[in-house]
Amino acid sequence: xxxxxxxxxxxxxxxxxxxxxxxxxxxxxxxxxxxxxxxxxxxxxxxxxxxxxxxxxxxxxxxxxxxxxxxxxxxxxxxxxxxxxxxxxxxxxxxxxxxxxxxxxxxxxxxxxxxxxxxxxxxxxxxxxxxxxxxxxxxxxxxxxxxxxxxxxxxxxxxxxxxxxxxxxxxxxxxxxxxxxxxxxxxxxxxxxxxxxxxxxxxxxxxxxxxxxxxxxxxxxxxxxxxxxxxxxxxxxxxxxxxxxxxxxxxxxxxxxxxxxxxxxxxxxxxxxxxxxxxxxxxxxxxxxxxxxxxxxxxxxxxxxxxxxxxxxxxxxxxxxxxxxxxxxxxxxxxxxxxxxxxxxxxxxxxxxxxxxxxxxx
Amino acid sequence: xxxxxxxxxxxxxxxxxxxxxxxxxxxxxxxxxxxxxxxxxxxxxxxxxxxxxxxxxxxxxxxxxxxxxxxxxxxxxxxxxxxxxxxxxxxxxxxxxxxxxxxxxxxxxxxxxxxxxxxxxxxxxxxxxxxxxxxxxxxxxxxxxxxxxxxxxxxxxxxxxxxxxxxxxxxxxxxxxxxxxxxxxxxxxxxxxxxxxxxxxxxxxxxxxxxxxxxxxxxxxxxxxxxxxxxxxxxxxxxxxxxxxxxxxxxxxxxxxxxxxxxxxxxxxxxxxxxxxxxxxxxxxxxxxxxxxxxxxxxxxxxxxxxxxxxxxxxxxxxxxxxxxxxxxxxxxxxxxxxxxxxxxxxxxxxxxxxxxxxxxx
Numbered sequence: 001x002x003x004x005x006x007x008x009x010x011x012x013x014x015x016x017x018x019x020x021x022x023x024x025x026x027x028x029x030x031x032x033x034x035x036x037x038x039x040x041x042x043x044x045x046x047x048x049x050x051x052x053x054x055x056x057x058x059x060x061x062x063x064x065x066x067x068x069x070x071x072x073x074x075x076x077x078x079x080x081x082x083x084x085x086x087x088x089x090x091x092x093x094x095x096x097x098x099x100x101x102x103x104x105x106x107x108x109x110x111x112x113x114x115x116x117x118x119x120x121x122x123x124x125x126x127x128x129x130x131x132x133x134x135x136x137x138x139x140x141x142x143x144x145x146x147x148x149x150x151x152x153x154x155x156x157x158x159x160x161x162x163x164x165x166x167x168x169x170x171x172x173x174x175x176x177x178x179x180x181x182x183x184x185x186x187x188x189x190x191x192x193x194x195x196x197x198x199x200x201x202x203x204x205x206x207x208x209x210x211x212x213x214x215x216x217x218x219x220x221x222x223x224x225x226x227x228x229x230x231x232x233x234x235x236x237x238x239x240x241x242x243x244x245x246x247x248x249x250x251x252x253x254x255x256x257x258x259x260x261x262x263x264x265x266x267x268x269x270x271x272x273x274x275x276x277x278x279x280x281x282x283x284x285x286x287x288x289x290x291x292x293x294x295x296x297x298x299x300x301x302x303x304x305x306x307x308x309x310x311x312x313x314x315x316x317x318x319x320x321x322x323x324x325x326x327x328x329x330x331x332x333x334x335x336x337x338x339x340x341x342x343x344x345x346x347x348x349x350x351x352x353x354x355x356x357x358x359x360x361x362x
Numbered sequence: 363x364x365x366x367x368x369x370x371x372x373x374x375x376x377x378x379x380x381x382x383x384x385x386x387x388x389x390x391x392x393x394x395x396x397x398x399x400x401x402x403x404x405x406x407x408x409x410x411x412x413x414x415x416x417x418x419x420x421x422x423x424x425x426x427x428x429x430x431x432x433x434x435x436x437x438x439x440x441x442x443x444x445x446x447x448x449x450x451x452x453x454x455x456x457x458x459x460x461x462x463x464x465x466x467x468x469x470x471x472x473x474x475x476x477x478x479x480x481x482x483x484x485x486x487x488x489x490x491x492x493x494x495x496x497x498x499x500x501x502x503x504x505x506x507x508x509x510x511x512x513x514x515x516x517x518x519x520x521x522x523x524x525x526x527x528x529x530x531x532x533x534x535x536x537x538x539x540x541x542x543x544x545x546x547x548x549x550x551x552x553x554x555x556x557x558x559x560x561x562x563x564x565x566x567x568x569x570x571x572x573x574x575x576x577x578x579x580x581x582x583x584x585x586x587x588x589x590x591x592x593x594x595x596x597x598x599x600x601x602x603x604x605x606x607x608x609x610x611x612x613x614x615x616x617x618x619x620x621x622x623x624x625x626x627x628x629x630x631x632x633x634x635x636x637x638x639x640x641x642x643x644x645x646x647x648x649x650x651x652x653x654x655x656x657x658x659x660x661x662x663x664x665x666x667x668x669x670x671x672x673x674x675x676x677x678x679x680x681x682x683x684x685x686x687x688x689x690x691x692x693x694x695x696x697x698x699x700x701x702x703x704x705x706x707x708x709x710x711x712x713x714x715x716x717x718x719x720x721x722x723x724x
Contacts, residue, residue, distance in 0.1 A: 001384065008385050008601055016385075019602055020378035022363065023370050023555065025680045056557060057580065058418055060597040064580045095579045187598060193385065195418060195557045195600030217457045218419065218426045218581075235422035236549060238557030238600055239370055240381055318387045 001312075004347040005320040006136045006165055006293035008187040008194045009337035011244065015191055018247035019240040026239055032231025034246050039228065041249035042198055045257055046167065046182065048174035052200040053224040054245075056238040059164040059185035062197035063092055065219035066160045066181050069209040070128065071098040077128040078103060078119060080111045084137035084323045085162060089130045096214055101126065107326065108295075110142045110288040117151055127157040128208075134166030137323045139284045139295035139332065141166060146177045153178060158204055164188060164197075168252070169264045169292045169336045180205040186241060189260075189292065191248040191338040195241035201225075264291040267335045267344050274348035275333070278355065279362045283330055292336035295322075296351075297329065299360050304328040310357050315350035363674075366709040367682040368498045368527055368655035370549040370556045371699035373606065377553055380609035381602040388601055394593025396608050401590065403611035404560055407552075407619055408529065408544060410536035414562040415586040416607075418600040421526040421547035424559035425454055427581035428522050428543050431571040432490065433460040439490040440465060440481060442473045446499035446685045447524060451492045458576055463488065469688065470657075472504045472650040479513060489519040490570075496528030499685045501646045501657035501694065503528060508539045515540060520566055526550060526559075530614070531626045531654045531698045542567040548603060551622075551654065553610040553700040557603035563587075626653040629697045629706050636710035637695070640717065641724045645692055654698035657684070658713075659691065661722050666690040672719050677712035 003010050024030045035054070042052050055061055067089070071077055076099045079089045086104070093100045103119050105111050111131070120126055129152050134141045145161065152159045160181040163172045167182065168189030174182050180202040187194035201209070201221060209221060217223075223234040252260060268291030272282060275296050283295035298304050304321050305328060311317045320332040333351070335344055355362065365372050386392045397416075404414050417423055429451070433439055438461045441451045448466070455462045465481050467473050473493070482488055491514050496503045507523065514521045522543040525534045529544065531551030536544050542564040549556035563571070563583060571583060579585075585596040614622060630653030634644060637658050645657035660666055666683050667690060673679045682694040695713070697706055717724065 001386070003385055003387065005387050005389075008388060008598065011385050011602075013382075016382035016602070019555075020375075020382045022378075023365055023373050024363070025365065025367050025682070026370060026556070027367075027682070028674075028680060056418075056420055057423075058597040058599070061419070061580050092579055095577050097577065185598070187601075193381075193600065193602035194388070194598045195603060215457050215459060217454055218423050236370065236420040236547070236556045238420075238555065238603060239549075240373075240378070240555035240603060240606070241557060241600060244602070312390075318390060320387070320389070 002317040002343060002346050002350065004334050005318055006332055006334035006336065009191065009334060011193055012191055012251060012338045015244045015248045015251070019193065019244040021243050023239060026236055027232060034242060035228065035231050038242065038246050038249055041253060045252065046172070046174045046200055047176065048200050050174060050200045050202050051225050052198055053221055053228065055197045055199065055219065055224065056195060056235070057197050058194060059183065059197050060088065061219065062164065062183040062185065062199050063088060063162060065199050065221060066183060067092040067096050068214050068216040068219055069221045070158065070160060070181060070205060070212060071096060071214065072212045073097045073214055074099060075128060076101065076123065076125050077130060078126045080116060080129065080131040082109060082111060082132060082138060082140055082142065083107060083135035085135055086132045089162065093130070107138050108140065108283040108285050110140050111144055113144045113147050116148060120155060128160065129157060130160045133161050133163040133172060134290050134292055136165045136293055137326065139282065139290045139293045140288050141170060141290045143288060145179065149178045158208055165292055165336065169260065171261050174200055186245055189336045190245065191251065192244045193241050195238040196245060264336060267339060267341065270341065270344050271333055271335050271348070278352055292334070294333045294335065295330045296333060298331065302358060302360065304331055307331060307354055307358060311350050311354040314357060315353050317347055317350035364679040364705060364708050364712065366696050367680055368694055368696035368698065371553065371696060373555055374553055374613060374700045377606045377610045377613070381555065381606040383605050385601060388598055389594055396604060397590065397593050400604065400608050400611055403615060407614065408534070408536045408562055409538065410562050412536060412562045412564050413587055414560055415583055415590065417559045417561065417581065417586065418557060418597070419559050420556060421545065421559050422450065423581065424526065424545040424547065424561050425450060425524060427561050427583060428545060429454040429458050430576050430578040430581055431583045432520065432522060432543060432567060432574060433458060433576065434574045435459045435576055436461060437490060438463065438485065438487050439492060440488045442478060442491065442493040444471060444473055444494060444500060444502055444504065445469060445497040447497055448494045451524065455492070469500050470502065470645040470647050472502050473506055475506045475509050478510060482517060490522065491519060492522045495523050495525040495534060496652050496654055498527045498655055499688065501644065501652045501655045502650050503532060503652045505650060507541065511540045520570055527654055527698065531622065533623050536562055548607055551698045552607065553613065554606045555603050557600040558607060626698060629701060629703065632703065632706050633695055633697050640714055654696070656695045656697065657692045658695060660693065664720055664722065666693055669693060669716050669720060673712050673716040676719060677715050679709055679712035
């Protein structure tokens with residue numbers, strides 16, 4: 001199967017195999033050495049000196065961690081949403097008792113920095129902003145992070161970034177851009193099975209977490225930070241996934257992050273060019289297309305569910321469908337992590353063949 | 363290494379290898395088929411017809427799920443604690459805004475049912491009781507579950523059982539004993555890497571969860587139940603660990619749960635006999651010793667940390683130390699999951715040899 005979804009992504013054979021190593025004591029010296037090694041590697045990819053905690057959970061667990069550690073009870077926050085995962089932040093904030101101003105943009109667009117500034121000016125009590133860097137549901141990467149961080153800090157605020165499906169594939173310069181809290185997940189560009197998620201915390205973020213009274217336990221980041229100082233996690237970690245991460249980071253550091261970013265840029269462009277050559281259009285507007293996932297509008301009247309089945313059964317290729325209101329209307333083509341030119345060519349061939357089988361003339 | 367800790371436990375080679383299978387779409391038909399298969403297998407081992415949800419988290423995540431779904435804001439509950447993991451329930455209840463009556467028993471003892479009844483009679487407003495079945499920190503298995511469930515239901519209450527380190531190794535008859543909520547974790551008797559945790563829910567438990575307003579999202583069990591109906595999880599699951607669970611359940615069902623229980627009874631007795639033959643005593647009082655982990659009191663003046671190091675360096679055997687106030691005073695010898703007679707003999711040899719190296723004459 002050519003797994004062309006935006007996560008979980010294919011795992012290199014040697015990484016998969018690393019996960020089958022003999023189980024170890026999660027309170028022993030081997031685990032501590034591995035944890036120190038992976039944390040250093042993850043920080044390198046994050047381009048940060050901040051603490052980065054590794055949680056045994058999915059990306060949504062990391063989003064919950066950000067909200068329960070950093071949004072105070074009844075605090076008024078801004079969520080900038082450009083799709084499903086932005087909406088998930090809104091949902092989380094409301095669930096845990098924050099008040100939410102929702103700044104939503106049409107599917108396929110990135111956020112407009114002028115509207116963000118206007119919203120923050122209209123609500124001077126807002127000091128916490130949550131934003132999705134790469135919206136997996138629409139195939140859009142937001143270019144505003146550096147400007148947004150600068151503006152948020154100019155009003156003494158805190159910026160929380162969901163970079164789950166971008167960080168490790170495209171540049172996220174945590175320190176240079178001055179991002180307070182940045183989230184990612186093992187099953188995306190990290191070439192590792194799902195089960196681990198990452199959260200970086202700036203000093204500003206720690207200060208806020210310490211005064212925040214929102215209840216938390218499993219996702220209490222201070223507990224994770226304190227345990228990390230002794231090479232442990234507060235709760236039993238997903239050890240076999242961690243073995244995989246350890247091996248995957250070796251491969252990533254050997255390739256070099258700039259080369260990884262260049263590869264994703266190239267394969268993203270290749271995917272978009274191939275899709276456009278079929279006469280199809282992208283959901284993402286020009287200039288903000290994601291280099292990790294492409295959302296493709298289906299020809300009028302074509303059943304997206306049927307296309308996914310044809311691609312799977314006839315071309316051994318798995319694409320993802322649309323989520324929410326986009327179900328049946330788009331398919332999503334993942335090109336992140338352990339992926340090379342051949343995978344993209346095969347994916348494009350499968351898409352072309354599936355469309356033809358369903359009568360599309362192009 | 364002979365990993366003789368009470369979890370994570372050794373993973374059979376074919377189970378470890380199953381985790382290295384090609385990654386799949388967590389929203390596709392292969393995952394749905396696997397999820398339906400593992401849920402049926404887990405329910406068989408749970409001896410239940412109740413819903414059992416599989417969460418991507420550690421056992422502590424399952425404990426948090428039980429508390430946030432079933433303890434109402436400001437509700438008065440009883441936690442029966444016989445050690446560290448009972449205390450963790452107390453911590454969780456207090457964190458999430460419940461009021462807690464703590465009924466604690468001395469380390470090594472099981473709970474006294476008369477005292478439990480007296481406490482519940484003294485606090486007629488308590489309708490939720492949380493209890494540890496097998497206390498991993500002291501090596502005690504509570505024999506009171508059937509009587510406790512009967513009593514709790516006679517007062518129209520709900521019983522939540524942490525069976526993380528017992529269920530799948532020793533009998534936990536969820537339906538016959540009428541247990542409302544039962545927790546377990548993949549890294550214990552299930553012969554699988556850490557990363558998945560299980561929660562069963564009776565109809566009473568669902569009714570209570572539905573009226574409970576405690577905020578929850580990642581661990582919201584209704585969301586997990588609803589997704590399970592379509593062969594999915596609400597958030598990306600730890601797929602590679604799930605592959606392992608799928609294979610491990612095949613092995614467990616082939617052995618048969620009664621045979622698994624008999625093996626643990628035999629190996630538990632063998633461990634205790636061997637330890638006593640060295641002139642050492644157990645922390646667990648007679649009649650309530652756990653068949654999954656044995657807590658061994660160290661000879662007066664012996665440094666527990668040193669013993670662990672000697673066992674590891676000289677005998678390639680990993681024991682666990684004591685937790686909290688028991689640190690340095692006991693070691694814990696795990697005998698659950700993928701374990702046979704030879705592992706126990708080797709573990710006992712390692713313990714004997716390590717004690718001798720530290721000057722113990724026995």
